[in-house]
Amino acid sequence: MATPQEKLADALEALHQLQLQDRIAIRSEDLDRPQRELLIKNGFLRSVMKGWYIASPPESAQGESGIWYTAYWSFCAQYLADRFGDDWSLTPELSLALQTGNRTVPRQLLVRAEKAGNKATGLLLGTSLFDTRAALPDANDLVVQDRLRLFSIPAALIAASPGYFDANRIDARAALGTIRDASELLERLLAKGQSVVAGRLAGAFRNIGRDRIADDILKAMDSAGYRVREVDPFAERLANAMPLRERSPYAARIRLMWEAMRGPIIERFPKAPGLPADIEAYLQRVQDVYVTDAYHSLSIEGYRVSPELIERVRTGVWNPDLDAADRELRNGLAARGYWLAYQAVLASARKVLGGANPGEIADADHGDWYREMFSPNVQAGLIEAKDLAGYRSGQVYLSGALHVPLSPDAMRDAMPVFFEMLSEESDAGVRIVLGHFIFVYIHPYMDGNGRSGRFLMNLMLVAGGYPWTVIPVERRRAYMAALEAASSAQDIAPFADFLADLVERSLKGEAAAQLPAAA
Numbered sequence: 478m479a480t481p482q483e484k485l486a487d488a489l490e491a492l493h494q495l496q497l498q499d500r501i502a503i504r505s506e507d508l509d510r511p512q513r514e515l516l517i518k519n520g521f522l523r524s525v526m527k528g529w530y531i532a533s534p535p536e537s538a539q540g541e542s543g544i545w546y547t548a549y550w551s552f553c554a555q556y557l558a559d560r561f562g563d564d565w566s567l568t569p570e571l572s573l574a575l576q577t578g579n580r581t582v583p584r585q586l587l588v589r590a591e592k593a594g595n596k597a598t599g600l601l602l603g604t605s606l607f608d609t610r611a612a613l614p615d616a617n618d619l620v621v622q623d624r625l626r627l628f629s630i631p632a633a634l635i636a637a638s639p640g641y642f643d644a645n646r647i648d649a650r651a652a653l654g655t656i657r658d659a660s661e662l663l664e665r666l667l668a669k670g671q672s673v674v675a676g677r678l679a680g681a682f683r684n685i686g687r688d689r690i691a692d693d694i695l696k697a698m699d700s701a702g703y704r705v706r707e708v709d710p711f712a713e714r715l716a717n718a719m720p721l722r723e724r725s726p727y728a729a730r731i732r733l734m735w736e737a738m739r740g741p742i743i744e745r746f747p748k749a750p751g752l753p754a755d756i757e758a759y760l761q762r763v764q765d766v767y768v769t770d771a772y773h774s775l776s777i778e779g780y781r782v783s784p785e786l787i788e789r790v791r792t793g794v795w796n797p798d799l800d801a802a803d804r805e806l807r808n809g810l811a812a813r814g815y816w817l818a819y820q821a822v823l824a825s826a827r828k829v830l831g832g833a834n835p836g837e838i839a840d841a842d843h844g845d846w847y848r849e850m851f852s853p854n855v856q857a858g859l860i861e862a863k864d865l866a867g868y869r870s871g872q873v874y875l876s877g878a879l880h881v882p883l884s885p886d887a888m889r890d891a892m893p894v895f896f897e898m899l900s901e902e903s904d905a906g907v908r909i910v911l912g913h914f915i916f917v918y919i920h921p922y923m924d925g926n927g928r929s930g931r932f933l934m935n936l937m938l939v940a941g942g943y944p945w946t947v948i949p950v951e952r953r954r955a956y957m958a959a960l961e962a963a964s965s966a967q968d969i970a971p972f973a974d975f976l977a978d979l980v981e982r983s984l985k986g987e988a989a990a991q992l993p994a995a996a
Contacts (some may be wrong), residue, residue: 543876554624642710659693686718746906749941835940836900880964905941949990
């Protein structure tokens with residue numbers, strides 16, 4: 478008779494075989510009942526709804542929300558395919574969001590299907606799926622992305638509700654920016670005589686500075702005998718026209734987010750003091766705060782480091798081969814990497830204090846910060862040298878966050894635009910807040926994004942003459958919540974308020990973050 482351990486091992490092997498088949502949504506019938514019950518009991522399988530499960534490694538540090546949000550889109554795609562075959566699609570509005578880089582997990586996923594039951598199905602953590610009988614895209618208007626069946630962008634713009642545009646300005650404008658000429662829309666508009674939609678789209682294109690497309694829509698509809706009244710579906714006109722040659726919706730998303738978020742930041746952030754007269758004294762103050770900065774920044778990322786360890790690393794007496802207290806390599810190497818990266822950031826700060834453009838310096842130097850941060854891990858043999866190459870080549874997910882960072886290809890479209898906007902920005906507060914936020918929103922690295930984002934924030938603080946500012950680990954929950962509000966709801970106000978409060982305290986000479994009392 479098999480032992481309990483052997484039975485669990487057999488059940489895990491069965492689960493492994495499903496995962497090799499890329500099964501994220503696991504059905505009851507995919508596993509024998511005893512195997513399923515063993516996996517649930519031991520925390521390897523989690524119920525999403527009756528008869529449907531996801532794998533859930535019990536040792537995962539992500540927690541329940543991280544596991545679910547990571548699996549969400551793949552689970553829904555597989556569940557819907559099993560339930561409806563090919564006779565389903567997401568709504569036009571969700572189709573536009575996903576194709577312009579907005580993969581935020583919705584509280585309720587709206588699905589169209591020919592055999593829909595017009596009812597909601599509860600999922601994990603308060604999320605749900607609602608299937609409704611509504612028109613599906615024609616075959617030539619269907620796009621399949623990561624197994625999700627979507628309306629093409631032209632078809633989705635035509636089918637989207639009138640209120641969608643202003644309620645989802647960034648998604649809508651990013652989608653409009655992908656249209657090369659009016660012909661992508663006119664065949665559909667003319668075939669069904671959609672004069673009201675034509676007027677709305679003409680107004681939308683004129684709003685983003687694409688006057689030629691707007692005029693071509695109006696002229697073509699008029700030539701076909703349709704009377705069209707142009708209506709701008711956005712409450713406010715886009716201040717700066719979108720670049721005509723920019724074809725990536727992901728790059729456009731960064732531009733649009735930047736423009737939409739500038740105003741709330743400028744309203745909230747304290748005025749910049751200006752570059753200091755005594756550069757050496759300023760840099761010495763930055764050096765003096767190093768231990769506090771390292772302790773809090775590394776602690777925010779979950780490393781258990783003491784001020785004593787940080788000090789030993791800084792002074793060069795840290796020796797993991799000889800000192801038993803230093804043998805916890807992960808924490809020690811993180812502290813060593815942070816010290817090296819800090820020195821690289823100081824070198825960048827010196828250039829900025831000398832009058833160099835802070836966005837251009839950040840663009841040129843941020844790869845050096847990253848390489849210094851992880852070089853000790855390479856030297857210790859814990860990661861491979863190729864991991865210092867830079868930007869990630871795989872997808873990443875954020876624990877507990879509804880926001881899903883861009884795919885590797887989309888990320889590479891977004892990063893040059895991010896640094897372009899940072900270099901061209903005239904307001905110091907905007908550079909500080911969006912320099913940090915949009916960097917971690919794009920999440921260009923597999924690891925080290927938070928630390929790099931805080932370094933970037935402080936380099937932008939240096940450019941404005943503000944004091945170097947430490948985000949205290951005690952305020953981690955509020956910090957992460959503010960970043961999530963900006964990422965998932967495009968509401969930058971909480972993050973701007975959070976950083977403005979810390980900076981104002983620093984300007985008054987108050988210590989926003991302190992070392993533990995025991996230190």
